[in-house]
Amino acid sequence: MRFSKLFGKTLRQAPAEAESVSHQLLLRAGMIAQEAAGIYSYLPLGWRVLRNIENIIREEMDKAGGQELMLPVLQPFELWQQSGRYASFGKSLFTLTDRKEHTLALGPTHEEVITDLVHRYVQSYRELPLLLYQIQTKLRDEPRPRGGLLRVREFIMKDLYSFDADEAGLDESYQSMCQAYRNIYTRLDLPALIVEADSGAIGGKDSHEFMVLTEGGEDEVIYCSNCGYAANADKAQFVKTVEPVIRSQSPDSSEGEAKNLPPLEEIATPETKTIEEVASFVGVPTNQTLKAVFYFIDGEFIFVIIRGDLEVNETKLRNALKCSELRLATEGEVNEAGLIAGFASPIGIKGIKTVADDSITSGFNFIVGANKPRYHFRNANYPRDFQVDLIADIALAQPGDSCPRCRGKLSSARGIEVGHVFKLGTFISERFGASFLDSDGKSRPIIMGCYGIGLGRLLAAIVEQSHDDKGIIWPLSVAPYQVYLCPLHLDKSAVLPTAERIYQELQKEGLEVLFDDRDDSPGVKFNDADLLGIPLRLTLSPRTLQSQSVEAKWRTEKEAQLLPVENLAAEVKKLLDENVSFQS
């Protein structure tokens, strides 16, 4: 490709709306252009990168036994009613009405369509396992698109769906997909960490995300550097350590037997608003108190109780209650419910649904609100003094907490989710009647898994973690071009004719070349070469031609080497081949 003919223009300054590194660089390099919030065009350079990524993914999916197909973006809304997921997707599901006033959905994902399809074509265990995938545009009406390509409303995604006869088969499919994903990230030169994840609106049981840890990431990963445990903060567990102080107050052997515990005792606690104030007023650590938090969940007022030193994890709470809408109650709503913020506890409260974190069982003799202003109770114990409707792990893991596996210290980092795999189980296949006859002639629902990768986000993630102050640094495997051919002083001696000849020869050798045939100053050309991030730059000028050579420089290196013009194409190909083998 001749640079002079290339559609798209490099920018010296990034458009003001771009904040994240990848967004800025991709705009400056002329690889993408924004049309609306979360809606982008890919310009020729960006599209070349995207297609390279796509091919790598396709190769790995095929290698793992996947069969590619194409599914419709426009989907009958009935499919979404049938799966019940129109509710969990909520407003994120784009819908439209056709001329016959029939509602259609714009596919945010394709489990419904594929399961409907498989239901019609698969009848026997002999046809399983089955791995089907598509790479295509998906649409989701995101509440907040952000970070350029990091979170968008229209995006190209590879989604593979596995169909198995039994749990062991699902495990196998799941493992083989995880391996395929690892291969993909390796080939993209992207260090991705596999973490335990919540399955969100997709539903299902087990789920893992692949995360690229980088400052600009929008997810939080909790991990243990001691044993390797890693989970999305939404999902992360931790040991709710019982401090010795609390332990010492428990009646040693006969843990929790009501008769041995001291009685509830009311104490005056004036001027204490927060848990910290209460704890320090009474003279105990915050983990010896219980705090109350109030939510409105699917329209119902919910009382949540959790140990004073912990925070509520709303995702866990949502899952525990199997609800969709959740928000903190306002102070007015709390008062309306007859509770006093700052002094509330479940003791003596009736008629309000109460959910407790399991940390309430991690100790004894807690300080809790007395449900009247300026008073708390001492020695509150569950279940002696109060009951709850549900006990679950609904606490947020935070850095410094103890690892659930090895009790090591947990850390946290920001990450970009570059892949998500789910063990769906049978809940969708059951809804669609997708079942098969096993070898005993018995009908059973097909067990499903799904495995998604967003291509644009992957592209952005590569930029986020592979760039410098000059621009993007593409790995050779996805770079828009492998070689940047950069002649200087086009009007001098044999520069231009030689460059033209080299350009032809490199292409004949099968190399992808961006030929900077513009009559611009060296600075402009070098800066654009760096901004575009093309792996190998070949510079020729009257100076290098004096010794019948061109200068070869890797984007990642400072120093260049001279290569003879003679037989240059073969030599360059060798260089690139060596570098590819380095990467994989």
Add this chain to the structure above:
RNA sequence: CGGGGUGUGGCGCAGUGGUUAGCGCGCAUGGUUUGGGACCAUGAGGUCGGAGGUUCAAAUCCUCUCACCCCGACCA
């Protein structure tokens, strides 16, 4: 959806009531240049997000509205 911010040539910005709205980059033409974003000259290009209002006069003040960005909520 809550909070904050921004809308002025393709991009970055200046201009807070007073004649034909400026500057840098980019673009076009000509010339001189050229190893890390050269220079000179000439030129094209905006009616100031939109609507309404106040005023003799509005990019500038007021009201409404739209769009985009950031934080949060939510979400893959």
